[in-house]
Amino acid sequence: MGLRCGQTGKRKGSALLRCIAAFFAVLIGAINVLFGGGGGMLAVPTLRYCFGSDEKKAHASAVAVMLPLSCFSAVALTSRGVSDANLALTVGCGAVIGGVIGGCLLNKVPKQLLSLLFYAVMIYAGIRFLL
Amino acid sequence: MNAIWLLIAGVVGGILGGMGFGGGVLLIPILTFLLGVPYAVAVWINLVVFLPTAAVSLVIHEKNDLIDKDAAQFLLPLAVIGFALGTFVLGKLSERVLRRAFGVFLLALGTGSIIPVLLGFFKKKAK
Incomplete structure (x- = not known):
């Protein structure tokens, strides 16, 4: 291949x-x-x-x-x-709602700014996990 | 645990996922740090929550002929080997080590991803 x-x-x-x-x-x-x-x-x-x-x-x-x-x-x-099926069900319902919202927002929010925020939070979360 | 906050956590992860970001990588820290869900359970929830939404998007992508089948067929068997190796290692590591490894992973991925975005941001400002 x-x-x-x-x-x-x-x-x-x-x-x-x-x-x-x-x-x-x-x-x-x-x-x-x-x-x-x-x-x-x-x-x-x-x-x-x-x-x-x-x-x-x-x-x-x-x-x-x-x-x-x-x-x-x-x-x-x-x-x-x-x-934990109960937790997964609740979070899952939220994720479905969020997925629809995210799909609608896709071309309406400045992606570059959102990317910056997303990666900054990721770095912060990484540091938190290390501490 | 307050169901409303769990729902909101799911909404946040869903929004990020729906916009093409890796919603899951932030859902785990949100569940762990903000809602006190044990790390292993948060990891499991992230995997399980991904399944139905991914199944729906896969059907849509297939209909739109967006899946590179050759690439997927090349990657998947090798990824399954990685999964087998990961499952073997999983049994040998404590949760503390896994959390730290995840931290390193987030830090590396976040730093590696933010640099080109920042460069693009400043380039745009300079114009």
């Missing part, structure tokens, strides 16, 4: 890109079960830079990878006795 490189989608089968994609794929799988999130944030750039997918395709294809992985990871954690 050859990888697609560049916006043309032409198959070039670059061995280096193949190796980089393979490394990130393994990392994404491990991160998903260890941290429960963040795999998609690595999958999107992997798809963009190693497979030449545009932003929309990269996000869509990342979901195709992350969905089965998250399913396996959830089962793995449940089998270890980690679960």
Whole structure:
């Protein structure tokens, strides 16, 4: 199977890109079960830079990878006795509502400013977890 | 635990996810630090909450022919190997170590992502 490189989608089968994609794929799988999130944030750039997918395709294809992985990871954690269906149901209802709101807001808020805020909060959360 | 706050946490994660950000990476800290949900449970909730919304978006993406099947078929088996390795390591690490590792991951990902955004922001201002 050859990888697609560049916006043309032409198959070039670059061995280096193949190796980089393979490394990130393994990392994404491990991160998903260890941290429960963040795999998609690595999958999107992997798809963009190693497979030449545009932003929309990269996000869509990342979901195709992350969905089965998250399913396996959830089962793995449940089998270890980690679960709380009531909490998940409440948070899940909120996430569905939020997903619809987020979809509507997508092109209405300044994405650059929001990105800055999002990554700043991520850095802050990272520091909190380290302390 | 107050159900309203859990719902709001879900809404925040959903909004970020719906806008194409990794909503999950912030849902875990929100649940852990603001609502006192145990870290492992927060991780599990994040995974479970992702499943139905991802399933719906996958159907839509498939209809719109947006999925690069070759790329997904290349990545998925390798990611499953990573999952198996991660599951093995998971059993060996304490929650404290996992929390710290997640912290390093967030810090690295956040720093790596904010730099190009900041550069773009200042470039725009300079024009």
